[in-house]
Amino acid sequence: MKQSLMEKFKKELLEISYLGSAVAVLHWDQEVNMPEKGNDLRAKIIGNLVGELHDKFTSSNFEKLLLELNKKFDAGKLNDEDSCIVRETWREFSREKKLPLNFVKDLAETTSKAQMIWSQARVKNDFKLFLPELKKIVELKRKEAKLIGYKGSPYNALLDTYEPYMGVEEIEMIFSELKDFLIPFLAKIKKSKVKINSSILKGNFPIEKQIEFNKSVAGKLGFDFGSGRLDKSTHPFSIGFNPQDVRITTRYKKDDLLYSVNSTIHETGHALYEQGIPTEGFGTPLGESISLGIHESQSRMWENILGKSEIFWQYFYPKLQKEFPGQFGKIKFEHFYQAINTVKSSLIRTEADEVTYNLHIILRFEIEKDLIEGSIAVEDLPQIWNDKFREYFGIKVPSDAMGALQDVHWSGGMIGYFPTYTLGNLYSAQFYETAKRDILNLEKEIKKGHFEHLLNWLRKNIHIHGKLFSAEELVEKVTGEKLTSKYFIDYLEKKYSEIYKLK
């Protein structure tokens, strides 16, 4: 009987996931292939499928099954796997149930309009144009928090969508340690006598050759092209329809090879996670990634800790030189390594280096938290942004377009998303330290191009579990400690003290 109830439930979940996969294919096609005029009908086709999905997920039949199983869960009568399935589905279901249809529609319409207006406001460098929209969004997100319910800060209710079970208090503590390190560390780097010439990376790289090189890197890191693709798109992203079909996209600049290579390594990190989740779990939370932060830990471990390391390029640099001899043939490894690790206060988050990146995130996190808690007013955002920016980076923001208007997240209603980027960095450093302890000669092997040891370790310790553990549980289980900023700070300090010859 118990079995049969669970089986019925899994069948429902599977059908919902089939619809979800179909939606994902339609989205991917829209970004990568769709001709421009196809947009209007595509929006309707996707909207219709999302509606079907929502109807299934909130149907009384589904609710009945879930309620019955939830009783068993509360009574402790389910095994670990089934507990995970019921617990995580219940989380999502109860969240969805708490948001009335009118609210959901209002938010969707508001953010859809806001994104258009934000995009104009950014072009015109006119924050006032965007202000009424952002005010409405902040109001709606405060309302969302209220509808969902929270302990402590209302920001917790929003954060929970992106980083489940994580509290704002914990983030504040960790980010504040990080900030206390970063600001003086950046000041030290600025005073360093080491001057890096990063212009050696600029040149003329035919796109076709770049694509080829990117594919070879992704493949070498373990991306399975039998279960995935690498394509071009305006905004790089990765999307897994299921572990057997995971798509990465990259964007290219003709004069900047590393721009596409970094982006590909980052997305490959995401894709390796998606390809590593067990297919048997497809359709249930056992077939889903844990959180955005854990996802980002994978992309950033490959992109930064590996992809900007000496050991990584000791293997790949000779290959790069061979493919692009005119550009790199005569450039010393040391200078290349320095160039890809230049630290510099800069205005745009997506172009920031490993050190300053996290200050961009901390700034955004502090502001959006205060907006949701109501301790600052939306009107004051540009001023607050610019003041903080000067304090953290030591530079003046010349325009809102390059300041408070630069990211798409707020116009899209994605408040609570930003901290997951830095959480990803913290997780990645903590995981990597453990991997180094667990795997014999890990870095020696990487130098020789053996990335499979690390990948297997990630598969076995992280990917395989789906959502069986929360991020917090996983970190403790894998590393033996709670999440801490220590490993990431140590990593940055050691690496950049060497590069910038700091005492």
Added chain:
Amino acid sequence: MKQSLMEKFKKELLEISYLGSAVAVLHWDQEVNMPEKGNDLRAKIIGNLVGELHDKFTSSNFEKLLLELNKKFDAGKLNDEDSCIVRETWREFSREKKLPLNFVKDLAETTSKAQMIWSQARVKNDFKLFLPELKKIVELKRKEAKLIGYKGSPYNALLDTYEPYMGVEEIEMIFSELKDFLIPFLAKIKKSKVKINSSILKGNFPIEKQIEFNKSVAGKLGFDFGSGRLDKSTHPFSIGFNPQDVRITTRYKKDDLLYSVNSTIHETGHALYEQGIPTEGFGTPLGESISLGIHESQSRMWENILGKSEIFWQYFYPKLQKEFPGQFGKIKFEHFYQAINTVKSSLIRTEADEVTYNLHIILRFEIEKDLIEGSIAVEDLPQIWNDKFREYFGIKVPSDAMGALQDVHWSGGMIGYFPTYTLGNLYSAQFYETAKRDILNLEKEIKKGHFEHLLNWLRKNIHIHGKLFSAEELVEKVTGEKLTSKYFIDYLEKKYSEIYKLK
């Protein structure tokens, strides 16, 4: 009240069409992009969506609406457009209702298995291996005809899926006239003293250059790349998700440029039809093509009547010479024109020329009709095929792999499909004759690269109507006559008598 009923009905139809478009995108992606390991889950994702679609189309709510509207239709209370919508939906609905779920599943499983076995049988040249499967399919298709009901031959019930409202008696009459012309005409060509050297078409054509040339041709003929794409795939096809997003694929051979060009022009013909159907009709039969035969008339008019004509190449040949000077720079127009119009008895339908192609179809039509009527036995198929082949083509079939096993259609249960290819040729010639009368200086304009006059005429006379008229009604409306083999025969006779200098 009437309005409101119809509006409700259209809304239901629209949602069904959204699902249909989603399925089409998933199919296209499967053919063009999907990594190999994605196949299993993709099949389930598509199967699930097709199930949703079927549930919606056969829901009691939908049936109720349709029954009410059908009463109004019978009472003559609907305008032309609404009549079309109700009539055509009713046709499809009642057909689907007549086939029990068990039968549909049985047929799907049988053909799915049969296609695998057919593909092995073809490789092994072993008809006996395929025989039990084909027997079962013929049995099932006879059962299908019975379930659906028919007048005259049971073949009519099957034909009706592909060429609605067309009767086997009419096809037999027209095809027999055609055959009476083709067999002696082919014999005359074989005796001609004109010897064509078609090997001048073979060479070395880099795929990237071929793709570029194909795109330029498709665009010149009027294919709107803002509403479509041209990609590579193993089997060329075209698919319209809606008029704003129509996708063509082509396959390429490195040594044969015309192979891809012919294929692209053919698929462009289909795609121009799809792009020409009014978007306002999307979701109803007013947004659908009339029949496979009419669809094929569009592809074949562009591929053959235009794409293998002197006037077409008077415009395009200089461009071809410019793009591939090593191959065509020194080849005279006359020899090129002859080479692309070589007539030759050959074994494989898909590689046949304009003259012999229709004998391939007539042979298949006669055989499948007799199979369904039960006047021949499945066991005897290879013998019958080979006998007919010798009679029509004057050559001996060396193996079943190059004979009765060559096409995918029968293993896929697509009995009744073949005649639409030749119907397409007949329609195309009859339409084109009318276009020449209607459009001032049509062929002079084409020589100068002005294809838009013909396209506009096709848009106005054919594409714009969706399914408002049956194929039969449309042909009479546009050409003033019923469908006849006369125009096609005249076309072939004139063209090939000149090429082969027949008296």
